Amino acid sequence: MTYRMTFRGAEVPAQPGQSVGAALVAAGILDWRTTRKHGRPRGLFCGIGVCFDCLITIDGARAERACLIPSADGMRLGDALETAGTLQERLARAGAALLAETLPSIEAGTAVEVPQAEEGVTYARKIRPKEARIDWRKPAEVVDRQIRGLSPFPGAWCEAPSERGPVRVKALLSRAEDGEGEPGLILDDALLIACGEGAVRLLRAQREGRGAQEAAEFLRGFPLGAGQRLA
Numbered sequence: 001m002t003y004r005m006t007f008r009g010a011e012v013p014a015q016p017g018q019s020v021g022a023a024l025v026a027a028g029i030l031d032w033r034t035t036r037k038h039g040r041p042r043g044l045f046c047g048i049g050v051c052f053d054c055l056i057t058i059d060g061a062r063a064e065r066a067c068l069i070p071s072a073d074g075m076r077l078g079d080a081l082e083t084a085g086t087l088q089e090r091l092a093r094a095g096a097a098l099l100a101e102t103l104p105s106i107e108a109g110t111a112v113e114v115p116q117a118e119e120g121v122t123y124a125r126k127i128r129p130k131e132a133r134i135d136w137r138k139p140a141e142v143v144d145r146q147i148r149g150l151s152p153f154p155g156a157w158c159e160a161p162s163e164r165g166p167v168r169v170k171a172l173l174s175r176a177e178d179g180e181g182e183p184g185l186i187l188d189d190a191l192l193i194a195c196g197e198g199a200v201r202l203l204r205a206q207r208e209g210r211g212a213q214e215a216a217e218f219l220r221g222f223p224l225g226a227g228q229r230l231a
């Protein structure tokens with residue numbers, strides 16, 4: 001039997017008896033958190049519960065040492081950072097279970113119809129392309145919500161500098177953090193970007209014409225560092 005876990009919305013298989021850390025590494029995920037001060041990537045190091053490098057959020061609860069925790073089916077690993085994509089997946093699962101539970105009662109004529117509440121309802125209009133462009137002058141909480149709310153589709157985007165001119169980059173996962181600087185300025189070498197107030201750390205990104213990548217992998221192919229600026 002293979003367990004199915006998720007790491008920031010992506011599926012991670014695990015074998016019974018395998019630790020969370022071992023399953024992540026086997027899935028090619030080598031780091032899952034960054035140090036507070038310098039934003040350096042961290043994952044398994046000692047492998048025996050001594051160094052605490054491997055801390056990871058499990059099922060939204062406080063951080064645990066990934067090298068010590070056995071994998072389990074359905075575990076949600078990583079920061080409890082919801083995106084439109086992870087929310088859609090959760091709702092689809094909940095909806096499927098509810099449907100399976102409700103259909104027999106509809107068939108039997110015993111289902112009770114309850115009108116939807118009208119209070120708190122808002123009209124969700126179509127998202128216009130210009131709304132997906134990131135405005136780094138906005139507060140970090142707003143930018144962070146825009147990024148996660150539009151991920152994976154259509155994807156909030158910005159322009160990053162390159163030798164051949166600006167390149168469009170989609171930000172697919174982020175976290176609001178402390179930080180100060182000119183909006184759009186990259187504050188460290190792990191994609192901490194200054195906003196109007198605070199900063200946002202990009203955790204997953206996608207370059208034009210490429211697939212989505214975790215931040216460390218993205219930076220290996222498209223180096224961006226402190227002092228450069230996103231527009």
Ligand code: FES
Nearest residue numbers: 045047049052067
């Ligand atoms: S890898 Fe060192 S405590 Fe887990």
